[in-house]
Amino acid sequence: MPVLYDRNITKPWRKAVYMATELGLLAPLFVLKHRLTITGRENVPAPPFVAVANHLSKEDPPLLAVAVRRPVAFIAKQELYAVPILRSLILFYGAISIDRDKPEVSTFKAVKEVCQHGWGLGMFIEGTRSKTPGMLGAPHEGPAYFAWVLKAPIVPVGIVGTDNPWGRAYARIGKPIDPDRDLEKITWDIMQSLSDLTGFALPPRSICPRQSSPGRPQETGDSMLNFANVEHHAIVARGKINATGPIERTP
Numbered sequence: 001m002p003v004l005y006d007r008n009i010t011k012p013w014r015k016a017v018y019m020a021t022e023l024g025l026l027a028p029l030f031v032l033k034h035r036l037t038i039t040g041r042e043n044v045p046a047p048p049f050v051a052v053a054n055h056l057s058k059e060d061p062p063l064l065a066v067a068v069r070r071p072v073a074f075i076a077k078q079e080l081y082a083v084p085i086l087r088s089l090i091l092f093y094g095a096i097s098i099d100r101d102k103p104e105v106s107t108f109k110a111v112k113e114v115c116q117h118g119w120g121l122g123m124f125i126e127g128t129r130s131k132t133p134g135m136l137g138a139p140h141e142g143p144a145y146f147a148w149v150l151k152a153p154i155v156p157v158g159i160v161g162t163d164n165p166w167g168r169a170y171a172r173i174g175k176p177i178d179p180d181r182d183l184e185k186i187t188w189d190i191m192q193s194l195s196d197l198t199g200f201a202l203p204p205r206s207i208c209p210r211q212s213s214p215g216r217p218q219e220t221g222d223s224m225l226n227f228a229n230v231e232h233h234a235i236v237a238r239g240k241i242n243a244t245g246p247i248e249r250t251p
Helices: 012-034 060-068 078-082 084-092 105-115 142-150 183-198 232-237
Strands: 037-039 050-053 072-077 096-098 120-124 154-160 170-173
Touching (some): 012 060, 050 142, 060 072, 060 120, 060 154, 060 170, 072 105, 078 096, 120 142, 142 154, 142 183, 154 183, 170 183
Parallel strands (some): 050 154, 072 096, 072 120
16 A cells, blocks of 8 residues: 655645644643643754654654744654545644555655655654553664664654643753664663663563564554564665665674
């Protein structure tokens, strides 16, 4: 299935509408509902960047955008596009679709296009909401992969409290992490930063399973963001993505 995203989000007026919604509606709502406290905003660079957070609730995507105070495009699983109203809403605000079982090259190209027009990319490294209170879930290499392809800094954002519907919430932004071709190392650098920012324990040191070739179903079907499942070398060989050097993983 072709990637679904609205090319008009690269137009200046759409960015203005996004920021007006973010600052005029969402930010006051989070302050009212969660007494949201944001720290570390000085660590957010100009786009492009990859904002990477832990995931506790459905409120986290808009909260992440409010925290960094930048236009942020998110990757969304294709199932969300089956609901007409939701489809229109997330497309308008910059969502880019992903087939979780068979990621397409077109998704990568869409992300590059959006980021080249002054947007950041938002990702949740666990790929789904955390299931163990006080502990981060097993990570995926997607954020590290995209940061390397985009040559963009990674901005870790620790989210605390959104799993409590009316409780106090915090978004703590850490120092940017430079991308590197060693995906596993960068993934765990992100995880350590998120652990420091949230106070949550790290999971056992392992990476969520990844499929060996495009199109082969993966066991972790709940994952939205296991983009490293798409073989980097195969994509580069087809000339679809420009990247320098091979992706490496720590033995």
